[in-house]
Amino acid sequence: MERIPLKPYNLLHTPSHRVPLPSLTPPDERKPKRQSRLTNESPNKRVKLTPQSASDVSEDSDSDYYESNDPEIDDLVVVRSQSRRHTQYGSRTNFIMSLPAMSRRILPSTHAILRSFVSSHKSDVFKCQSAAVDGYLTPPYACSYSHAAKNGGTPHLAVATEQGSIHILDTSKRVDWDVEPTRTTLQPHHNGIFNVKWNPFDTHLATCSGDQSTRITCVETGTITHVLQGHNSTVKCMAWDPRHSDLLASGGRDGAICLWDLRLGNKQDNDGLIVSSPVIKIPGAHEDSPSKGKSRPRKGKQPASRSVTNVLYSDADPYGIVSSGSFDGILRCWDLRVQTTSKRTRVAKHKIPTCIYSSAIDPTTLRGSRRPRGIISLTSGSGPTAGLLFGLGADSRIHTYAFPSLSPQPSEFADQSLQASSFYVGIAVSPCGKWLVSGSAGKEGKGFLFDVSNAYRPSHAREGAGVGFKGQVGEVGAVDWAQGMLATCADDGTVRVWRPDVEVYNHCVEKPEESKWDWSWST
Template sequence: MLDSPEAPRCDILFDTTNVRENLHLHASQLPTPATPLNDGKPKRRISQSDETPTKKPRLADAESSNDVFDVVVKKRSCRRTVFRTLGLTSNGYPTEHRVLLPSRNILQSFVSSHTSDVFKCHSRTVDSFVTPPYACAYSNEAKRGGIPLLAVATEQGSVNILDTTKRTEWDCEPARVTLEPHDNGIFDVKWNADDTLLATASGDKSTRISSVETQQLTSILDGHASTVKCVAWDPAHRDLLTTGGRDGMLCVYDLRVNNLSDQDEIPARSAVITITAAHGQDKISGGRQKIRPLPRGITNILYPDDRPHGLVSSGSFDGILHYWDLRLPSDKSSKRSPKKPSYHPLFSSTMDPTTFHGARCRGITSISQGSGPSAGLLFALGADSRLYIYSYPTLTPLRTETHPNLQTNSFYVRLATSPCGRWLASGSTSRAGSLFLFDVSNAGRIAPSYGRRADEPISQTVRFRGQSGEIGAVDWASDMIASCADDGTVRIWRPDLERYQTCISNPEEQKWEWFWST
């Protein structure tokens, strides 16, 4: 059950005055940098229903062990340029072997091989060879630099666990594990804290818990009246998790209690806390026939790192975020169920940033929290093709970013922050299959701006094209990122400056073997 609420540097490596800027990277792989501390050490850190949406694929026509520091280099013209210094111990070089790389070039160095970095989601049926992936999630161990296991959930209700360890060209794909917890599309998948369980949210109105070791179902979580869109594990309690649905409900489950039927082989559990219409209801206007207002759907939820009992949620109607303390029910009980406690947001966003550009309010498709240099920030992807940045814990909108080619007019598109907290990845509904990477390492040090001048540059953004159709699901491991597309493929992107330079110097030849940023 829930706990009771409690009472209310930059190291100097060497003289960098005469360091040249045109240094090259002498490594085949550039790991994602960890966040530096003041002491210079890395921080640790389908029963098908009529209401269930079916997403149709739209195909096109055709924390790391390496030391990382920011070094300021003084140039003759008195300008100062920031370089990133990397210790490449993981690549086999001695710790004293270091290279300097401009920070802006790190995002551009991601490449993906056509042979060893592509995985296909095989279909269950004989009428098609592949099936579109809807969601993906790297294990917690992968985000800490361990074996990069990636769980990919598909339209047909299966989950493929892929080992995305870098391999040489034409090597066989490592054996994958396939789970089949649902017979309907899976819209979210999450690993628990020790990577032994997977929670899957599906269009069959249920969330199911599967054991990774035994590959069997362990629990079925009921309670939603519509598609379950998102799920999140409580980081402070291994048996607690929360789901959000298209029905506007937030449901909290405790895997230790509420077994609805002791006779069932697979335990079915009900929610210990249910919050209905968590983001309000749609207003009905006009007409003589009275229509019951529909609740606004929940699109994403997350547990902030510093407040294990808190929960942040986003909705499909507007850009307002809610913060919930699940230990503190309201003093007022619900009108329909006087005996049940009622829950209200502890606080919410004071304004809707999606209306700042003169348009009507638009929903949020995905939210992600920052860490390291972006700690204290929440990033949200709007259905209006804009990236919104909120402060935490006040949930105050700070600024917005976008890209001319970014399209997110779909609630299937997701957002993910890198483990180091410096970069942000976003999918896109563009038919060209575009993946976007944003540099958010300075997002917390930039003043709020909503009506930015037309000539004011946005933060560094890189675009990747290597798949067909919409790219919806994305996630990071310690030194790679995965993108899932409607063409039934999962592509892994890895930083490799040497290979990137080869690609741009000879694009006609290299395009048959690699994809890279444009």
């Protein structure tokens, strides 16, 4: 009988998760997890090792943050995070937010790292000298690290003071008693500055002041390039559009949100400064909409305006801006894609942006108190907390919101010693997205660190497990992060830099009386 030759077996038609492919080249040691899945092995659950030094604290890839019982989801996260940053969902943040909550990996606790933050009395303290002849130090009201500092570059910190000055500090680690690097001092205002932010390219600084203006200052030359006037009271907050260096938004105690375009509406005042008016203004951004039949207050009995305390651009929505107010814990998202109407008039008029999302529930009223509390400070998450917003409420609790719905989440963070009854207390999320630092009112001079990496899972968020650290006197207000360090500002006129150092921390715990002359550490 004639033998019929068989066709060679085609491995390309065999599912890769069932039959292993022949290895013609040595295995790639850089991708052991991916190869183990292709060879149908059952690897142990991935566990991220706890970093032991400041150099290990960095933003990780998406594959370090998420894991589920479905290998297709895990493989999708690994492949997309290693191959490209932008996905079919629009961006890395949108893709992470699109994953189901159960697929987000439970990260191990990092409280041991938070407890190891220390600050040297000799090289980590910066003083804010007073501009007045009869003064020595002045309280810092706001601070902000540059974008380069958050990405591992030179840690330049802009500190704004009560007297309208800005000190740009280099907070790089130095040897004890070394001379402080030369700082740059600017004077954009002659009134208190309540917020300072770097533009996306770190070339200009925007400052909000009690003189009812926001000013743009060139860092290199120290000259004021723009004066933004449109608020009728103190300007409390501002934010740059991360996608366009000429666009920004501001909010004030008059309850209004102003949108600015530095290319439009410019004129010179008597001092030769370029003065700009807002392109769009949202009055009463957090006021209740008037309802039919509701009586208006009598003349002379007008209620006080509900201040806008924070404005925030989101990475997930290029056309929206989130705001918070001083009256309650309701967040609102505004659609900036407005249209102009000029059919009947020659002058084009902009429609007021529409509130497209708002929090359905006020989380500040869920702890047995019917009285709403405002949001003092607002910040957005990244990495494992991408898609979340954290708001420090006047009820001394840190509330969690989901974007874009702005719905409050079950995860809350608090400490029995944390006080948030002050206008100046702030919060900030670390560049890696795992940690959150909060200031605190009162005379103790304490700050608090929280592990928020599992905020998506309330059962693992560890409510109330804050790490307190003390090294200053008076209220600790402004705070911010750079890669591997954080800065805190206090009423005693000082700025302190804190870094994780397990060796120094262990020495301080073992010999506290000897170490207290050189270091401050967690309490």
